[in-house]
Amino acid sequence: MIIYPRRWILVFVCAAILSAHSCIVSAESDDGPVYGEIAVSSEPNGAEIYIDGVSTGKLTNRRILGIIPGIHSVKVTLPGYRDAEINVLVTAGERAFAHLDLKQKVGSLAVLTTPEGAKIYIDGLYKGKSNTIIKEIPEGHHSVSLNLDGYQPGLYSMDVEDGDTLHLSHEFELLPTTGTVVVNCSPDEASVYLDDEYYGLSEMTLEAVEPGSHTLRLTKYGYHNWSSPFEIQAGEIRVFNHALEGKNGTISVLASPSEGEIFLDGRLLGTGSYQGEFPQGTYLMEVKAPGFDLYQKAVEVPYDPIHFDVPLSPLAPALIVEAESKIEENRAFNPEGAEMELKVARALLSDEDYYGAYLAASNASCWAEDVDGDGVPNSLDFWHAMQNDMLYASPLVLLIMVGSVIGFDWKRCRVRPNVELWSNLQEDGSQSLHVETAAGNKKYRTLLCTVYLDGVPVERIVGPGKKTVNIGSLSSGSHIARAVVEVQQLRYGLSECSKELEIAIE
Incomplete structure (x- = not known):
């Protein structure tokens, strides 16, 4: 097989490209995933941004960083607008754009x-x-x-x-062409006049009042007249609430006996009789006279004259009967003085001296129950033929003597402890407390001083004298030191005192 040189070159170049690509992939694998971002905008802006259903806490228009590559849903919400959502493809290292137009609700x-x-x-x-x-x-x-x-x-x-x-x-309802006037009056049933025309008695409502200027007037027997000008418009409702001022009424009172003092709501009007003007209303009438029963009655003072006859009831007859009964109950104690007072009371009552008879009858009742006048009822008296003031006072005198002895002994044995407390900063930065206790020259059983720092006990000192307590370095802020001294006295329990100190540490 013959291989041409150019083909060798092509094979070499391809191998180099593949090698470089593998290196890049390897580098990306080593460095971790590369993120992308989404630029989110909306019209209008200010909407909250959600990525894959999770709120980002940001509002449009904003960039959302750190998005993993892939397809993501972007949703925006804004009050008053319908939610809008789209899907966006995010590529590593690049920025994706998401724009959403919001429609108003x-x-x-x-x-x-x-x-x-x-x-x-x-x-x-x-x-x-x-x-x-x-x-x-x-x-x-x-x-x-x-x-x-x-x-x-x-x-x-x-x-x-x-x-x-x-x-x-x-x-629709037609616009009104007239006004309305509502009249409320105290007291009611006052005569109502509008522009001098009578309309009836209050409470009442005047309808179809022509717009413009008018005058409202109220009258009632026994009260001052009232009037007021006013303006009213079509469709307007005018309400009048008015309390008429009453005229003074005339009241006369005749008391029997003539010594009776006449009061109206606590105000003294006169003695024996009274006649004069008084504001209308309800009052408490009282008539008082020595030796007579108190007269009380709620009275209504109207405008028309009114008269009251007030016969007072003497107290003496009832007191005489009461004294007679008490004398009989105490007959065994020979109530001669009470019987003499009773005779005087009967005589004064016959002479119509009601106050003197009242006093004598009261004395007869007292002497009948206590014939020797020592303040002790006959039934409890040791000897009703003599006054026993000293006999009854003896226990009190003895009690005072015993109390004086105990008081002197308590004062003699009383111990008044004292304590002084101050702080000092040592050279090493620590704090120390100086405590000095004393109990005077008096004898006692024990003396104990407890030192507290911020409510926690740090030292207990037995006996009087000076003592230095090292409390170490304190933290910044305010601290409270307190020394409490307790002395067990020879008698009468504990006596104590305390001293408090504030220590400020910067």
Whole structure:
């Protein structure tokens, strides 16, 4: 077989190319896969980018790097727009492009009015006249107004969803040509006059009031008249809420006996009798006299004159009966003083000295229950024929003496400990605490001082004196050192004191 030289050259070149290609493939295998990228854009931009259904966390327009070669899905989402998605082929080391046009989410609105021909406004923008269908309304919340000359406008709000058609039907009402006046009055049933024409009693509503200037007037017996000018327009509703001011009423009170003091809501009006003007309303009337029962009554003061007769009831008759009963109950204790007071009470009652009879009857009741007047009832008295103040006071005197002895001993044995606490920085950078405790010259059982750092006990010291506690190097910040001294006294338990110190470390 004859081989020509040119063919040898061709074989050599082919072998070299194959060798170089294998080297490149080998190099790529050694270095790992070569990635590509996708440039994603949209109209409008600002949409969120998803690669193979996973959000990249980026918005258009952006390049997405590190994409493995192959076919990938690219999706973009934007509120108010429909999602858009395409497939893109990514080649190693190259940039692929993905552009998506987003379509807005829209719905429609069919508007029907009676009468027709009304102007339609959506979010303040004119959209045509009824009856019609308005298309391409962006998804979301919108306000709709319908206007027709001579009629009251129609106002609506609605939510439009993508692909839906909403229906709105409206029947217009004629614009009012008059106004309305609402009259509320306290008290009610006041006479209502509009421009001096009587319309009835409040509460009431005046309809078909011609637009312009008017005067409203309210009158009621026992109250001051009220009037007010006002302006009203067609379709307007004016509301009047007014409380009429009452005229003063006349009240007269006659108390028996004449010593009775007359009060109205705690205000003293006079003694025995009163007559004068008072604002209308409800009040608490009280009449008081020594030796008589308190008179209390809620009274209504109207505009017309009103009179009250107030006979007070004397307290003495009931107290005399009570004293008689107590004297009989204590007959065994010989209540002579009580019987004498009872005779005085009866005599004063006969003379119509009701207050004196009241005092005497009260004294008779007291003397009947305590014949010796020592403050102890007869049934509990050791000896009812004499006053036993000292006898009853003896336990109290003894108690005071015992308390004095105990108080003196407590003061003698009391120990008042003291503690001083300060810190010092050593040359090696560590901190030390200096503690000095004392308990005076008094005797005691034990003295214990506990040193805390940030709430943790670091040292316990027994007995008074000075002590240095090394607490080492502290971390940066604020630290609290505290020394607590407890002294076990000879008697009366523990006595303690404490000292706190803040240590700031930079």
